[in-house]
Amino acid sequence: MDVAPTVQRLPAPGGRVGPLWVVTRGEGRPLVLLHGNGEDHHVFDRMVEPLGAGRLLVGLDSRSHGRSPRGAGPLRIAAMADDVAAVLDRLGLAHADVLGFSDGGNVALELAVRHPDRVDRLVVVGANLFPEGLTMRALVEVQLAHAVVASVARLVPPLRGPAERLALMVDDPSIDPADLALVTAPTLVVVGERDVVRPEHTRLIVDALPDARLAVVPRAGHMLPVCAPDRLAALVVDFLAQAPAR
Template sequence: MNHDTRRLPAPGGQVGPLWVVTRGSGPPLVLLHGNGEDHHVFDGMVPALGAGRTLIGIDSRAHGRSPRGDGPLRIATMADDVAHVLDLLDLPSVDVLGFSDGGNVALELAVRHPGRIRRLVVVGANLFPAGMSRTMRAVGRIGHGLLSALSRVVPRLRVPAERFALMVHDPCLDPADLARVDIPTLVVAGERDVVRPEHTRLIGASIPGARTAVLSGVGHMIPVQAPDRLSALVTAFLAEGPSDETSAGTAGTTRANP
């Protein structure tokens, strides 16, 4: 695998359509944040994840320091943005850790751009809006409606309204699409996540050989609430070799206690 990271901006810079920050050296691990956030959501995990790795934090379009860009603000578009950035950085295959909407982007990347991901970890991801709790869907609808109305008189609220729209309309992945994801995958959720438990299990069951881990006593914001526990899971998973991949061919669910 190509680990040439000489094109990476250090510590940060614009790469094509997106703002990218980097830290460390070694095999690249791309970090994809959630809705309304930026790469800083992973700050508590950087010391553990960055040991022997190049961390590549990407701000999604209309988030952090990345511009809104043209075209629709959709999860699929964000996945295409990431593929474009990887092309510009000459990184044909990378490990990816995606949280929340970043996990959704990572799943779209795996489906839309086969071969770009070596190992995949998705945390608090969902395939479609109905995968989230009823309360969270209501929050999305109310927030989107309110911000959409206000944005007619306050233009700077248009982008926040679009972000809420992602919660209402996106992502749009069919579980059958995940059957084509032929890469080692770890699906993580919190015991009290806003993603419904049965939906997390659906994601894990739809990806051949994927494993699912549920962190006890934790809600949705796992990178912030339990950075050490999540880092340990991710580090162990990414360090596995070919023999481990062979023995892990059957999907399974584990509960990670404190």
């Protein structure tokens, strides 16, 4: 697949492409990297070398994260998915493989539902379809953190951004499992054995997708790109080598 020249001009630290901050590395088949809540594209730094062999890595900072602006309208996972499609348009990429972690996995699922023709192969790591997909402990911790930060943010304006980002985990995503039938991409669903996503919820995602396989990383928690980057990268590389591409 031909890559638009614009893509090659965004080495670290990157640059603004449409609604988002983007950084690229390498050449070849594009792999879009979508980070989790409160993070930026650097969460994948320890995976760049193994993932980048023969690929064009496209790291994005989601809206209101990293160097990307807040943008207009509600801060929602669905809007973030549309942002990714807009960036692909600006880069001249008709479609790409996509790797999303945590909220980035939720964004990736929304992207594959809303824009199925843009996603060739999909890897989602620690994703959930709705907040109740988290373990009770994780959900309560997020709700309490949001309540505290949102309360203080009324008096401390700089905390409004963090409060809004925490609200994403309290109120979002909102993906109907039936809508996953719209996903046309072969999908790898990855979780840690001790993930904050309930095992039965992960199974719901796998069963609802038309072409999905599950990988559970033993003795690992949620933060796989940071705490188990080699194991996660190996899973991703193996899947992309085996799954059929357009």
